[in-house]
Amino acid sequence: MTKQEALFEYLLRIGDNSLIIGHRMGEWCGHGPILEQDIALINIALDHIGQARNWLQLACTVEGKGRTEDDLAYLRDAYDFRNVLLCEQPNGHWGDTLVRGFLFDTFNYEFTKAMTQSSNSDMADIAQKSLKEISYHKNYSCDWMIRLGDGTEESHEKMQHALENLWKYSGELFRMDEVDEMMIQEGIGVDLNEIKKEWDKTVNETLEEATLKRPEDGWMQKGGKKGVHTEYLGYILAEMQFLPRAYPDAKW
Amino acid sequence: MAVYPATDITEIKKILEHVVDPEIPVLTIADLGILRKVEWEGEQLLVTITPTYSGCPAMKMIEEEIYSKLKQEGYENVVVKSVLSPAWTTDWLSPEGRNKLEEYGIAPPLHASADKKILLGTNKHVRCPRCKSENTEMKSQFGSTACKALYVCRDCKEPFDYFKCL
Numbered sequence: 177m178t179k180q181e182a183l184f185e186y187l188l189r190i191g192d193n194s195l196i197i198g199h200r201m202g203e204w205c206g207h208g209p210i211l212e213q214d215i216a217l218i219n220i221a222l223d224h225i226g227q228a229r230n231w232l233q234l235a236c237t238v239e240g241k242g243r244t245e246d247d248l249a250y251l252r253d254a255y256d257f258r259n260v261l262l263c264e265q266p267n268g269h270w271g272d273t274l275v276r277g278f279l280f281d282t283f284n285y286e287f288t289k290a291m292t293q294s295s296n297s298d299m300a301d302i303a304q305k306s307l308k309e310i311s312y313h314k315n316y317s318c319d320w321m322i323r324l325g326d327g328t329e330e331s332h333e334k335m336q337h338a339l340e341n342l343w344k345y346s347g348e349l350f351r352m353d354e355v356d357e358m359m360i361q362e363g364i365g366v367d368l369n370e371i372k373k374e375w376d377k378t379v380n381e382t383l384e385e386a387t388l389k390r391p392e393d394g395w396m397q398k399g400g401k402k403g404v405h406t407e408y409l410g411y412i413l414a415e416m417q418f419l420p421r422a423y424p425d426a427k428w
Numbered sequence: 429m430a431v432y433p434a435t436d437i438t439e440i441k442k443i444l445e446h447v448v449d450p451e452i453p454v455l456t457i458a459d460l461g462i463l464r465k466v467e468w469e470g471e472q473l474l475v476t477i478t479p480t481y482s483g484c485p486a487m488k489m490i491e492e493e494i495y496s497k498l499k500q501e502g503y504e505n506v507v508v509k510s511v512l513s514p515a516w517t518t519d520w521l522s523p524e525g526r527n528k529l530e531e532y533g534i535a536p537p538l539h540a541s542a543d544k545k546i547l548l549g550t551n552k553h554v555r556c557p558r559c560k561s562e563n564t565e566m567k568s569q570f571g572s573t574a575c576k577a578l579y580v581c582r583d584c585k586e587p588f589d590y591f592k593c594l
């Protein structure tokens with residue numbers, strides 16, 4: 177693998193995480209439990225899609241084949257997507273969505289913060305631009321974990337259950353392979369072991385305040401970063417890609 | 429080859445004052461601080477802008493508005509470039525912009541130091557644009573557009589938008 181190929185792969189992983197979780201949150205549009213929270217999720221979705229656009233645009237530049245970010249979003253098949261499995265998990269109920277967001281946003285915040293120090297100035301710029309937006313996401317997610325975890329008996333139980341269900345997807349966030357190694361060596365990428373320490377701290381503190389129990393690290397699901405996805409991604413793409421594939425020249 | 433006098437830039441900036449944010453039409457792109465630079469590169473006019481939020485859906489419209497307003501005034505050879513760095517901050521809102529916001533019914537952002545407090549969830553004093561009371565309460569950090577939070581005034585009971593710090 178050349179440095180250029182590794183960088184392209186790395187950018188896809190970051191961009192696809194944002195794109196897919198952004199799309200998932202967008203599915204809440206018009207379905208939120210109350211208007212304010214509907215609006216909140218859609219705002220966060222919009223941030224994710226905007227960030228995805230910046231990352232994928234850069235991926236296209238690095239690739240140098242004349243593709244655009246729209247080509248990457250709408251014309252790739254599931255095995256070409258590099259998002260972690262966590263991001264594609266279904267919305268479930270309100271608590272499931274919040275727990276998924278919590279696990280991801282707390283990771284994304286530490287990751288993006290570290291990324292602002294990247295030796296690749298384009299990547300550092302995108303990270304800097306995204307970081308304040310992601311701070312809001314993280315704050316929102318942690319607030320809700322505490323509110324519902326330390327809420328009623330029913331809300332507590334639902335949050336604990338959602339946490340148990342989604343925990344097995346948290347491990348992949350920190351798995352590293354040769355792409356990560358190359359990027360770390362170049363000073364471009366981030367050491368996920370370091371991110372994990374910060375993530376553990378935030379997660380533990382928040383769960384404690386939320387009176388929720390941190391699940392044991394058991395078997396961790398993985399595959400998304402290598403293009404091996406759960407069945408859910410196919411459904412997401414079917415919806416997301418239908419229009420541009422059926423009507424390639426469609427204009428807004 | 430035409431010679432472009434330096435004063436041209438001032439004129440062009442005047443033209444661009446007519447380009448407003450489609451979501452908050454009382455603010456020009458200069459008020460918002462998203463108009464970063466206007467310069468000649470040879471015979472080409474380069475206009476540099478920066479997005480407020482990564483996903484700001486208004487950017488495309490603003491870009492088209494810039495092209496169209498300049499074209500009306502006879503500037504055809506124009507390129508609008510969007511840059512991410514340095515990242516936009518609410519501190520770039522002009523003082524006029526802040527006043528216009530409040531008159532329009534949107535509480536202007538507190539200064540950057542309030543940023544950190546927002547994230548820590550500590551209280552701060554957002555002033556109700558209607559009755560000027562500081563006895564207000566945040567309902568949601570996310571409002572009608574990416575840049576706003578939703579507040580309610582405890583005195584006059586009116587809900588209002590707060591242009592949140594970034």
Ligand SMILES: [Zn+2]
Binds near residue numbers: 561583
């Ligand atoms: Zn009031």
